Amino acid sequence: MVPSHRPRSTFALVLASVVALVVAIGAPAAIAAEPTPPPPNETGTPTLATLRSNLETAGREYIAAEEKLNLSKARQAELQTLLQQTEADVVRLKQNFAKYAGEAYKTGRVGVIGAMLNASSQDNFLQRAQALDRMTQRDQGSLDRLSEAKHKATATKSNIDQEVAEQVAQTAEMAKRKLAAETALTAAGGGQRTSVNTSGAATAKPAPRNSDGSWPKESCSISDPTPADGCITPRTNHALNEGKAAGFNWYVSCFRSGGDGEHPKGRACDWAAFSGGFENRSAGGSNRDYGDRLAAFFVKNASALAVMYVVWYCRIWHVGTGWRTYNSAGSNCGDDPAGDHTNHVHTSIY
Incomplete structure (x- = not known):
């Protein structure tokens, strides 16, 4: 009678071994998988925080005055x-x-x-x-x-x-x-005139306006569709969708809690210059070309999308000043890929 039960015991042992093997194989694979690089750390010196605050205020008030x-x-x-x-x-x-x-x-x-x-x-x-x-x-x-x-x-x-x-x-x-924006940039060590060619950039669909042509008041009311966990404004969401529709489908992150700037308000997005995420190195070759074209797209469509400013590769386009140099990290351009924005394009929406 005992031998008749042995096949069942053997089968059970084999099954358990297979399950253990699958789990053992699966676990290292998950650990070995390369995680997506996190959003860039744009925080920095008090001077940089002041610069961002001044640029935001200048951009917001400039657009409000232009609207009036x-x-x-x-x-x-x-x-x-x-x-x-x-x-x-x-x-x-x-x-x-x-x-x-x-x-x-x-x-x-x-x-x-x-x-x-x-x-x-x-x-x-x-x-x-x-x-x-x-x-x-x-x-x-x-x-x-x-x-x-x-x-x-x-x-x-x-x-x-x-x-x-x-x-x-x-x-x-x-x-x-x-003048306020130019003064803020100069105080941070930048502000020299520069340019980016926008002639080949696609045309975006304008964001919705009020019947009189003014921009509607908006809050951070839409769930952020990017991997960031938070909210964005309807206009930011529109700009995000228009960017993707224009072919810029690499990694994007918008909302970030805490800190200064427009990210905590759901009014800014960081567009990685690398398909997999925010690598800690300056973009070059096709990656820099991607960033150039993306920055040009948002500048060309600034009025349609209510763009306050765009930062890319140690340069900033501000609605009040046009293109200027942007010495955010206080170092040579590219020494700090996140702070210098050489690994991602930053867009801020009104």
Whole structure:
């Protein structure tokens, strides 16, 4: 009887050995797998934190001023059209009134009284009286419309003057913010003019705006679709999707808790210049070309996507200043790939 049970015991031992072997093989494979490099550590010196804060403020206020300027120009254009129509009404009403005044001068009050006295009957007299009353009301209405048209034209001109004053103020505000950004960059050791070719960059679909053309107020309300665990704003999500639609599908990380800048607000993304993640080395060859094209894409579509600034390879494009050098790490370009942004492209959205 004992031998009959041995095959079952043998099978069980073999099965257990196979399971143990599979587990043993699987465990080292998981450990040996290369983890995705973590998002770059963009923190640094207090000077760098101040720079980012100043650039964010300058970018945000510059776009807000530009927004007000564009809205004011649109309102001015509408008012100019209204003024032209109103002035045409004034001219027409003046011509009608001049014609009426000439006729009144020819007939005078005697002509009116004569018309009444020449009535052939009581009914005819009443008819003439009613007709004269309607003429008086018509003529008074013409005078009222002329007065109203003149008042409207005066008010419209005043509103146009207010819009012009608003445009002067916002233009000055934009110049102020541009100077603030340039001053911040210079204080951090950068700020020299530079450039990136954007001629071959794709065109992005504009982010949604309000009916008057302004940017809607947004909060960090969308779950971050990148491996980062957090939230981003709808506009940041739109910019992220447009970047991917343009073919930039390598590793991206947006939200990061803590620290300064726009990452904790869900308004910034870091686009790795390496397909596998943020390698701790400067991009070169096709990797740098990828970063160049990605930076050019966001700069070309800055107005459509509400981009405040883009940082790439020791350079920064700021909405108020254009391309400038960016000495974030306080060293030679590339000594600190994360701080110098030579291993990833940073985008900040309004």
